[in-house]
Amino acid sequence: MDKDISYKDKKVISIGVMRELTGLSERQIRYYEERKLIFPERSSGGNRKYSFSDVELLMEIANKIEDGVQTFEIRQEIVKEKKKEEQKAIRKKMLQGQLNAQFGIKNYK
Amino acid sequence: MDKDISYKDKKVISIGVMRELTGLSERQIRYYEERKLIFPERSSGGNRKYSFSDVELLMEIANKIEDGVQTFEIRQEIVKEKKKEEQKAIRKKMLQGQLNAQFGIKNYK
DNA sequence: CGTGTAAGGAATTCTGACACG
DNA sequence: CGTGTAAGGAATTCTGACACG
Known part of the structure; x- marks a missing residue:
């Protein structure tokens, strides 16, 4: 995919x-x-x-x-970034789910 | 540039x-x-x-x-491609020159 | 903590050549 | 002509450790 x-x-x-x-x-x-x-x-x-x-x-x-x-601080920043990205992906997925369920809209961007 | x-x-x-x-x-x-x-x-x-x-x-x-x-034929094709690209670049440059001279149009694409 | 370095070994790459066809 | 291969050597990379601070 x-x-x-x-x-x-x-x-x-x-x-x-x-x-x-x-x-x-x-x-x-x-x-x-x-x-x-x-x-x-x-x-x-x-x-x-x-x-x-x-x-x-x-x-x-x-x-x-x-x-x-320091490196451990940089690592924390990276971890935070990653979590933000994940949240973003999740929100998008949920929105897509609702659009799809209510209106049948595919591939909202 | x-x-x-x-x-x-x-x-x-x-x-x-x-x-x-x-x-x-x-x-x-x-x-x-x-x-x-x-x-x-x-x-x-x-x-x-x-x-x-x-x-x-x-x-x-x-x-x-x-x-x-054969490899020599492939080489010829590559040489031809290169010449075509050069011609294209030249034509573009000439057109740009004329636009620029007559109308002052910059960066025609 | 972050980086340099010497150490020994292993993986990678290089060239020129012989082989087949 | 295009490709495989064995050969010997050189460049690259690896890890674990010691050093400094």
Whole structure:
């Protein structure tokens, strides 16, 4: 049902390329993963693979770190964001359900 | 002046990931490069880097090869495509020049 | 806490060549 | 012509640890 994930979210970028794209060290990139701020996929051999979205995410993380924000705070922000997104999805689904039940409107956007 | 190149054309994908994405062997991918059908960038260490556009290009190439088209013919098609694109750009530029000279219209699209 | 680094090993990629056909 | 493969080497990446602070 979902469209195939766009290029932006395809995990295809190695950590070396990530280093070039973000200007961060590999150590930093791995550490942010350890602190649950970023979630690369793995190749069959165990190598990390990132998406372009991850590039943007890492840039934001780096900015916050520079501003003195600690990783656990950043993680909280991320969790909050995620919950907001979920709420949004739920509200939309409920509205869709009502529209559908009362008027038979499909695919309200 | 140009917008920064979109994700689609950024050369960030290793040949191993290309193999997974296209289903082609590394041998095939390298061979098509040898035959000037595809043009990866190189990392400082010499490793090939491809874009998502290259993924699509390789898929088309693979289809043609399957249909019995030879690499030199595919190359000719690519050259033709490129010339067409150039002509299009030139015509657009000339039209823009005339609009600009006669009416001062900027950025006709 | 966040990051650098040296260490040893494993996965990845590279090139040039031989093979088949 | 297009592709597979074994060969040897180089670049890349991985993890766990020590260090500083």
